[in-house]
Amino acid sequence: MSNFLQKFGAYWLGKLERLGRATLFLFHLVAALASLVKRPSLLVKQLHASGVMTLSIVLVSGLFVGMVLSLQFYNTLIDFGQEERVGTLVALTLVRELGPVVTGLLFAGRAGSAMTAEIGLMKATEQLSGLEMMAVDPFKRVFAPRFLAGFIALPMLAAMFSAVGVMGGHLVGVEVLGVDANAYWSQMHSSVSFTHDVCNGLVKGLVFGFVVSWISIFEGADCIPTSEGVSSATTRTVVYSSLAILGLDFLLTAVMF
Template sequence: MIGWIRYLGRSGLHFFERLGRGSIFFFNVLMGLPFLFFRFRLVIQQLYVVGVLSLLIIIVSGLFVGMVLGLQGYNTLVDFGAEESLGVMVALSLVRELGPVVSALLFAGRAGSALTAEIGLMKATEQLSGMEMMAVDPMSRVVAPRFLAGVISMPLLAAIFSAIGVMGGYFVGVGLLGVDTGAFWSQMQAKISWSDDILNGVIKSVVFGVVATWIAVFEGYDAIPTSEGVSRATTRTVVHTSLAILGVDFVLTALMFE
């Protein structure tokens, strides 16, 4: 019994310790951001690694998610004779939920794990300590550009995901299943509002970008500097980011769409 309570206490302490270290780390990263005004090239380099290299998987998944939504939505809506609403259904689900959430999950798998592994290995091979020895702050030189690149990439990737998904839904709905083109677009435009749906989706993806990149760079920076430690940190990044995104998404949805 005592052992069980002790275990609970230890994991609680461990959790809060990590949370505290993570918050201090987050604060330090924010402090490192002004440095990037003078070295924006570093951010561009990371935008390429984090954003451009994630494009392919985002585009392909967006296209297929949109096409599947078109197919499934059509099969349901046609029973009610409401297949003209297909456009609304596809676009609303993409813009509000699937675009930000699925692209954030893919981002965690594609870019977040790479960030953790990279920073973790830098730590394991003592590159970070080497930088400190040369009076270069690894926080602003290594971590901050990656963080900023992730936060910038996420909303752009989510927007691309949603736009491509709508095109996929259009392709299946109008091209293959014969929904009327005019009704598809006009119903969509009538029902979807710029400020309520699309801007809220963008806000969501910015928040996801902060959460996902924060977890990724923190796990890398906090990893035990062995090959096993780095591999564990990479796994933790993907699992924790996915859980955090789903949880944050629920809270944001509850706040935004009453």
């Protein structure tokens, strides 16, 4: 019995210790951000790796999510003769919830796991130690540009996701199912608020970008430097990021709307 208790306690102590390390890591990371002013080319390179490379999957999923939403809402609303509301519903769902959340999940899977694997492999092959030997701070050179790039790229991708999703909704709702095009856009226009809906969606994207980049980089830098360690760190990145996104989304929605 006491053996079991000891193991249980040790398990949670380990978790807490890891959380503490992650927090310290975050402070370190934020402090290193200032050095990017001197070398913006590092940031551009990472924006390419995490933003541009994720773009295609985000745009394609945005299109399909918008199309599916339009189809589902249409089928329900037609019973009430309110199918003109499809535009409003599609836009609100995308801008408020699905845009940031689905983009965040895709980003964690596509860019976050890549960041973890890259940094983990750098650690396993002792490139990070090598940098330190050459008096190059890996926080400034490796971690900070990736962190800022993820932080910036996610809300941008979320905005694109929502915009493309609305287009997809138009494609199915108006072109295929025959909702009046003017009604689709004007109903949407009159019930979506820029400050309340669009900007809050962007804030969600920023929060998710912050959390996903933090988790991805920390898992990479904290992994056991073996091939097995890197693989389990990559898995953890995706799992923790997804859970964090879904949990935070609920909290943010409760506060915002």
